[in-house]
Amino acid sequence: MFTGVCVFDVLLPPDSRSLKAKRSYVRPVVAALRKLEVSVAEVGATDLHGRTEIGVAVVSGEATQVRDVIDACERMVAARPELQLLSARRRWYGEDDE
Numbered sequence: 001m002f003t004g005v006c007v008f009d010v011l012l013p014p015d016s017r018s019l020k021a022k023r024s025y026v027r028p029v030v031a032a033l034r035k036l037e038v039s040v041a042e043v044g045a046t047d048l049h050g051r052t053e054i055g056v057a058v059v060s061g062e063a064t065q066v067r068d069v070i071d072a073c074e075r076m077v078a079a080r081p082e083l084q085l086l087s088a089r090r091r092w093y094g095e096d097d098e
Contacts (some may be wrong), residue, residue, distance in 0.1 A: 001059060001060075001061060001095065002059070002060055002061070002062065002063045002070070002092070002093065002094050002095070003057065003058070003059050003066065003092070003093040004057070004058050004065045004067065004070045004090065004091070004093075005056070005057045005090070005093075006055070006056050006057075006065035006070050006073060006074065006088055006089065006091075007024075007043060007044065007054070007055045007068075007088070007089045007090075008053065008054045008055075008056075008073075008074070008077050008085060008087075008088050008089045009045075009051070009053055009085075009086040009087040009088075010029075010051065010052050010053070010054060010077065010083050010086065011050065011051055011083065011084040011086055012025050012026075012049075012050050012051060012052060012083065013050075013082055013083075014050065016049055017049050017050075017051055018049060019029075019049065021049070022049055022050075022052065023061065023074070025052075025082060025083065026042055026052055026054070028082070029054060029077060029080060030042065030054065032076060033054070033056055033073055033076060033077075035055075036057075036069060036072055036073055036076070037069075038052065038056045038057060038058045038069060038073060039057045039058070039085055040054065040055065040056045040057075040073075041055055042054055042055075043055035046050045047073065052076070056070070056073045057072060063092070063094065066092070069075075070090060074080050074088050074098065076090055
């Protein structure tokens with residue numbers, strides 16, 4: 001069993017000056033990522049208006065499948081014209097990890 005985790009650090013548009021406006025940008029991204037059958041949530045910078053961290057996790061029997069799904073998630077977030085992807089921090093867990 002292999003597990004991949006990725007945290008996307010995202011800069012939101014300047015008009016996201018309230019938490020309500022921030023949610024209007026984050027919710028569609030989370031919904032789109034869920035279509036890739038991953039676990040996803042806003043995991044950081046929840047109290048900042050212009051920034052967020054979105055975490056995804058995937059589990060598979062093959063390491064290549066985990067990598068491919070995480071790559072697809074990153075492409076999806078990076079392709080959103082209203083967002084700026086600042087970084088994507090990945091972590092892999094394999095059969096030998098404890």
